[in-house]
Amino acid sequence: MRDSTAATGRARIDAPYGLGEWPTLPLRPEERFPVLSSAGVWLLFLVWPLVAMLSGGAPWEQKVLGLAGLAGFVTLYIRHFIWPWRIQRWPHWANTVLVTGLMGLCVLATIPTAGLNAFNFLPFTLAVWIFPHAIRLGVPVAVGLTLAWAVLGYSAGAASGAWWLIIPSSLALVIMVALRVSMEHEEKGRALSEELALSRQREQVGRDVHDLLGHSLTVITLKTDLARRLVDADPERAKAELEEVLGLSRQSLAEVRNTVGGLHVPELGAQLASVRTALEAAGISARLPEPDSVAELPADRRELYAWCLREAVTNVIRHADAAHCTVTLAGDRLMVADDGVGLGAWPAEDGPGAGPGTTTAGSPAAAGSPFASGGSSAGTGLRGMLRRVEEAGGRLSVTETHPGRDRPGTTLEVHL
Known part of the structure; x- marks a missing residue:
């Protein structure tokens, strides 16, 4: 799950999003370039409907309408990747349905001048379902949209023999689904690696703390018991033992803090001196x-x-x-x-x-x-x-x- 914070300063919303699902807040500025660069490169395929609109013999009113539809489609597509949750009280899928409907209206505005080149808009409509959503939702919806476009294209192009345009549209679905599955596998592998690394760190810290405290507390216990026996017989010696216990306690606390912070590395020479003191205290x-x-x-x-x-x-x-x-x-x-x-x-x-x-x-x-x-x-x-x-x-x-x-x-x- 990506972690985003709104530019308006709103608190981050924590929720159990799955792999590939977008957060409820807009992308931060530093997150936008990598997302938009991968999503925006496909806009090159809209060159064909743009050329068809500009070079066709349709009236200028239709051309203006088509260009407006194209601009609106691109704006909706890019904006949806930056912030797919336009209406916060709606679920993610409902927001995407709204955006898909608006994109469909933009495509209808281009059909009088772009003709069958309007099929080039399909991959972008599929993308807003396949990539921002989990696979279990995005892929079935994208397959349904492709089938709907195929039926529409066959009906519109059968008479002119141009129904073969359905093939590249279907290939676009296959390519995006394969890419999405690959991304999910990579994300799962990264999440597993991070979990394993965290588990190893916890095990290492636990092992280090055990080794540190097991030795230090043993020595402290022995010296405290010795001081207790010497309180009446030799108060000065008991006082000296308690001073050593205090020093050991402070040293142990510092070592534990350093270990938890990943900074502590035991020094063998100092350890030899420490175990000598411990063995002598144990007799x-x-x-x-x-x-x-x-x-x-x-x-x-x-x-x-x-x-x-x-x-x-x-x-x-x-x-x-x-x-x-x-x-x-x-x-x-x-x-x-x-x-x-x-x-x-x-x-x-x-x-x-x-x-x-x-x-x-x-x-x-x-x-x-x-x-x-x-x-x-x-x-x-x-x-x-x-x-x-x-x-x-x-x-x-x-x-x-x-x-x-x-x-x-x-x-x-x-x-x-």
Whole structure:
């Protein structure tokens, strides 16, 4: 649906128009040229009736009448594309019926001087039905008009052998209908593409916000709980922890705003420093690469590693009950390993929950994969991580660090 605003300043009228249907307000000035250039080019076909009127031997009164009819027809035709809703309280089709009737009167005024060349007016009459209206209405009416003109032309031209003029009129109908169908398919394809793009944007924003808040709120919760326990024993330490919670809250709010605005890209070095703070707050011993080491990694992989690192460490803190966590970074691999309770203890709504063993996700529909799209066994975070990795052409795997032990631990790897 096109969006038009009247030059008089009237508010735009929202209505459920279908594909190809004109709005209830006139075209804006910047919209007129592309519409009128495509509609007006066909006016060249009116050269034949104009030449017939001027070169014929009819009295000048009839010629003046014919020229007036031609001018009125052109004015109605062009004006209808600019604003087909001349009477606002009437429906669209009723306005077009009125315009069609007025155009018919103009054609009648040209017949005494133009003769059978008046058949050249038919395509323009069809156009005001085929293009401004939806196909379900415009095409049947245009077919009916063509049949009516064919009967009239055969009756008028049979005696002189000129009834063959019906053929080009019928061809004009076929050409315009084919063009209209093509335009509708193109418009539907464009609408579908825009809908898919919007859906992907929403999914991306949802995934980013989840990853941001999942990590940040986990750290805030841990630090707040620590501050609550330290209020009596060590007030100064509790105050320092609360200051960090305040800083994290502000940082998280800024990140969410940037993400919603499509501006936020996580920085891997800062993410390493952030997860170190989070692991320490959870009482987990951390072995992490130095933030400066990320400069050695390919620039196009740092953002993906930053997102995956954030989500993986958040899962370690929330579910693993681990004492140690090790992060390894290389050009083609990110690994996050812990010595916690393993896959079997992860809640179904937040983690794999696949039980002991090895789980590898190479595609959303991988057999037995806890990451399978729509599956109930994979959490939102892991499904989001899987989608990011697959979009980058990589592979995500989750395995037990020490299979067979009471606390087998979990190792998450991203391979590119």
